[in-house]
Amino acid sequence: MKLIHSQINAILNALVISCKESQAMASKKQDEADTVPFQMRIEAETHSQLKAFAEETGMSMNQLVTGLLRGCMANIHAGEPARDKKDFIYAKRTPKCAFVGKRGEKWSEEEKAEYRDQVQEESEEDRGDVWFRLDYTNRGYIPGS
Numbered sequence: 001m002k003l004i005h006s007q008i009n010a011i012l013n014a015l016v017i018s019c020k021e022s023q024a025m026a027s028k029k030q031d032e033a034d035t036v037p038f039q040m041r042i043e044a045e046t047h048s049q050l051k052a053f054a055e056e057t058g059m060s061m062n063q064l065v066t067g068l069l070r071g072c073m074a075n076i077h078a079g080e081p082a083r084d085k086k087d088f089i090y091a092k093r094t095p096k097c098a099f100v101g102k103r104g105e106k107w108s109e110e111e112k113a114e115y116r117d118q119v120q121e122e123s124e125e126d127r128g129d130v131w132f133r134l135d136y137t138n139r140g141y142i143p144g145s
Helices: 002-033 044-057 061-073 108-113
Strands: 077-078 078-081 089-092 096-101 127-134
Touching: 044 061, 078 096, 089 096, 089 127
Parallel strands: none
Antiparallel strands: 077 096, 078 089, 096 127
């Protein structure tokens, strides 16, 4: 009886390991299916800066660029940054323009209550912030150019 019990345990352990390996392989295949090749041309100086920063941080170029793109896409707004009468930043629809940053917003009562201890001064609003902008109109404002 002991032999059968230990054999059953060994089989169950092998099944668990096999199942975990299958899940890992399926997950890897899914990750590969969720990615696509992406090629682009950039200036040699920008490439050198990316490469140096990736080496400094121990990241691959792919990790660095993917992270930068994800961060930008989470905070990008179509149009050029403009301010309303109350000095809040909003996206003014302008072809070939975008900005990365935060649009201004008035805080809800729930947000004020939740973040009250994290805010140094009593404020009911965030007027927004522009981190950088892209302008491919004839004005041609591009960061670093």
